[in-house]
Each structure stands twice: as C-alpha cells, then as structure tokens.
Amino acid sequence: MDFDELVLSLTKQIPKGKVTSYGELARFLGDIKLARAVGQALKRNSEPIKIPCHRVVCSDGRIGGYNGGISEKIRLLRSEGIVIRDNRVQNFKEVLFRASEMRLP
DNA sequence: TCATTGGCTATCA
C-alpha cells in the first residue's frame, strides 16, 4: 500500500461531523513533517466521492484548500454540522478527530 | 538527477 492509499484510507475513517488536520494524519503516520505530503496525497485523490477529503483542515482550525474551491469545502462541512466562522472551524478542539483515534486499515 | 510545487506546521517578532 503506497502513501496515497494509506492517507486516503485514514481519511475515510473521519466520522461525519468531525474533522482532522493534515498534521494529525502526519502524526499518525509517524512524522509531523509529512503534513505537506499528506495534503498532496489528498489533492491527488481520484475518488472524491468516497473520500471525505473536505474533513481535513489546517492544524490551527483554518480551512485550508480544496480541489473544488474553499467555498465548496466550507459548504460541505456546514452541511455536516461543522460550525465555521471567518474561515475557521469554531469548536475545532471539540470536533477534532485525533491521531490516537485512527487505526491502520 | 535536479528543481518545483503545494490542500502544512511551528515559532518568533
């Protein structure tokens, strides 16, 4: 299983109504410095339907980027109950899906 | 091979 597949499989574990950060995913993978590569892996995601890549945001609660545009990302998150204000998830710490809750496929 | 490009993070002023 290559890097991209691993990242995507972890992303699929994020429950609806929660989010995680590129850094959290990277931490689970063993190295916080993988954060950027994680972002790239999500970007290269070929099946955006099955993979909720919109549930991955910046470590400080800012939205981050999205293939379909940030507005679309925000819209999707709101539709799942995430509260966003000034391009930030409001209760970030509370809705954060932590690395300790992830598991290998 | 080397250079570039990001959906990044942490730290300091």
Added chain:
DNA sequence: CTGATAGCCAATG
C-alpha cells in the same frame, strides 16, 4: 492580530 522564516515530504516533469 498579521507577517516573515524556516523546515520539509512525496509526486511530477
């Protein structure tokens, strides 16, 4: 609060 800085990984050409 905003900006600048410095790391830095995987894919791509």
